Amino acid sequence: MNGYLRGFTTTVGTKFLVGLTGALLALFVIGHLLGNLQIYLGADAINDYAEFLKAKLGLLWAVRLGLLAVLIVHIAGITKLTLANRAARPEAYAVKHPVKSTVFSRTMLPSGLILLAFIVYHLAHFTIGIVHPEYYRLIDRGRQDVFSMMVLGFRNPLIAGSYMLAMGLLGMHLAHGILSVFQTMGWNKPKFKPLFEAGGRLLALLIVLGNISIPLVCLLGWIRPLQEAL
Secondary structure, eight states, X not given: OHXXXXXTTSHHHHHHHHHHHHHHHHHHHHHXXXXXXXXXXXXXHHHHHXXXXXXXXXXXXXXXXXXXXXXXXXXXXXXXXXXXXXXXXXXXXXXOOOSSOOHHHHTHHHHHHHHHHHHHHHIIIIISOOSSHHHHTOEETTEEOHHHHHHHHHTXXXXXXXXXXXXXXXXXXXXXXXXXXXXXXXXXXXXXXXXXXXXXXXXXXXXXXXXXXXXXXXXXXXXXXXXXXX
């Protein structure tokens, strides 16, 4: 067992953990987006969805804590790989020619850390209600009015802008991360690499556009809240 665990401390093992945790996080991002897109179905759809989740609060927090652990492992793995790469070439090149790397791969660590900060803010905003508690307390027929909370929150240009910026960084992270998962698992054969690369970037783009559309339509006033905060 100890030998098995030590395998994950190697570079190959760390890459496997980063790929596996990245895949789990990507699946969560897709599920989260599908849930949030219910805002386009009207207030009842997304308020019922939020009420359904709150009815399973114990399971919901277990999933959240599990995702937090996955995220910590993911970021720790990326940090370890980045530091190992830097240690392998301690002297900086006079002129850098990133032939094989892309802007997506070179920004994995900083984009990941920025996204971590965004996740903390996102939880404070919509999950705990520390940010704009007056929106968090809105009630629609005995249930939390998540619809109005989202619309009112995203009417603030700073909040909407920060969310859209974070989603852009998420897209960059996913564009490289999805391809890396296939590489790590050994599924990325040379003849399929262009297909996986294009598919990963297309999926990342769709996720970004879907996420960005929500604060954008709220900011533009195309979706209006059921009620205003008191």
